Amino acid sequence: MKNNKISLVEIKKFLKKKGLSIIKRGKINSKENDWSSLSRTILSSLFVIIFFYSLPIITEFKEERANLSRDFQNDSKSNFQKTLKGEGNKIDSKLNEEHLYEDVLEFEDLPNNTVRLSAATIEQLFKDTKYNLNDVRKEKLVKPVRLSLLPAEIKKIENTKKRKDLFIQIILPLIIKENNYIKVDRKKLFNILNKSNNSNLEKRWLNKKFKQYGVVNKDLSTLKIRMDEVPVSMAIAQAAKETGWGTSRFAQEGNALFGQWTWSGEGIKPAGAEDGTTHKVMKFVVLQASVKAYQRNLNTHSTYKRFRKARAEMRDKKEDLDSLILVEFLDKYAETGKEYVKILQQIIKQNNLADFDKAKLLPSSIELESLI
Numbered sequence: 001m002k003n004n005k006i007s008l009v010e011i012k013k014f015l016k017k018k019g020l021s022i023i024k025r026g027k028i029n030s031k032e033n034d035w036s037s038l039s040r041t042i043l044s045s046l047f048v049i050i051f052f053y054s055l056p057i058i059t060e061f062k063e064e065r066a067n068l069s070r071d072f073q074n075d076s077k078s079n080f081q082k083t084l085k086g087e088g089n090k091i092d093s094k095l096n097e098e099h100l101y102e103d104v105l106e107f108e109d110l111p112n113n114t115v116r117l118s119a120a121t122i123e124q125l126f127k128d129t130k131y132n133l134n135d136v137r138k139e140k141l142v143k144p145v146r147l148s149l150l151p152a153e154i155k156k157i158e159n160t161k162k163r164k165d166l167f168i169q170i171i172l173p174l175i176i177k178e179n180n181y182i183k184v185d186r187k188k189l190f191n192i193l194n195k196s197n198n199s200n201l202e203k204r205w206l207n208k209k210f211k212q213y214g215v216v217n218k219d220l221s222t223l224k225i226r227m228d229e230v231p232v233s234m235a236i237a238q239a240a241k242e243t244g245w246g247t248s249r250f251a252q253e254g255n256a257l258f259g260q261w262t263w264s265g266e267g268i269k270p271a272g273a274e275d276g277t278t279h280k281v282m283k284f285v286v287l288q289a290s291v292k293a294y295q296r297n298l299n300t301h302s303t304y305k306r307f308r309k310a311r312a313e314m315r316d317k318k319e320d321l322d323s324l325i326l327v328e329f330l331d332k333y334a335e336t337g338k339e340y341v342k343i344l345q346q347i348i349k350q351n352n353l354a355d356f357d358k359a360k361l362l363p364s365s366i367e368l369e370s371l372i
Contacts, residue, residue, distance in 0.1 A: 099211035107289035119153035148286040155247035167246040233353035234323035254283035258294040
């Protein structure tokens with residue numbers, strides 16, 4: 001019987017013939033050993049970095065996929081009716097403020113080259129574009145002349161009617177523009193609610209609007225109540241009251257048309273504020289941002305829940321939004337309470353502001369934009 005064992009010497013001879021050799025344990029070059037160890041350390045570190053960098057992305061992707069695969073339960077109609085009857089206490093009751101003003105903050109990224117036009121220049125611009133309030137009251141059509149800043153000279157206009165008209169002409173297109181955005185969104189929302197199944201694109205849009213309106217638990221009933229217009233006459237009246245028809249320091253320095261308070265971030269400290277108070281009046285880059293923030297405030301804050309319910313009841317009855325009634329639910333907007341409401345109603349009546357509630361914004365044109 002042949003011996004099948006092969007000696008180590010024979011193996012060495014064979015490998016040597018092939019140009020190879022055996023490396024003895026313990027004889028490895030120390031430099032090679034260091035380099036190998038360093039390589040392993042670098043690879044391990046890279047793996048850890050990539051893992052922790054990718055983890056939030058993977059998690060977000062999984063959440064989005066979960067959201068898209070989940071159908072939104074459309075019980076908004078029955079919940080809506082419960083709310084109107086006072087039974088749905090949970091609807092429109094919670095608010096997630098994390099993403100509430102993200103689209104308002106986008107105005108901060110605008111180029112910082114906005115020019116403040118003089119009152120005389122603006123008046124001439126309105127004449128050149130044939131934009132006057134008498135025509136608007138009759139035809140319900142508004143020229144899309146959108147200005148970013150109020151003129152400093154507005155406070156020097158002694159004629160009260162002239163000053164008021166100029167102020168209304170400046171802010172009217174801005175208010176209608178923001179209402180138009182809401183109208184488009186509201187129409188899209190109702191189209192989605194009337195469908196049994198929604199596309200991924202529609203679900204993404206809904207998720208975006210839930211964040212925008214601070215809706216908790218993806219509640220469609222709450223979104224339906226919050227996503228609605230603010231009557232034009234009411235917005236003009238509040239802007240007039242809060243700014244003294246455009247003459248206040250907050251309006252001139254911070255484009256703040258509605259006197260909204262903030263306890264953090266950019267703002268203007270009120271001159272007569274008591275010691276120890278930390279609130280400021282919110283400051284904006286342009287007037288349009290102030291209008292958007294105002295509408296978002298009324299449409300989301302718990303203080304104005306009664307206002308939103310009254311508005312929803314008018315919608316349910318197919319009625320026009322009546323600003324004289326709706327302002328009654330803004331008694332918490334100012335410290336003067338019911339007196340504040342009376343002043344707003346007086347401003348609306350005396351200046352016939354309801355004439356502008358059904359006004360529409362004409363499409364913009366290259367010729368008109370070149371004048372601005």
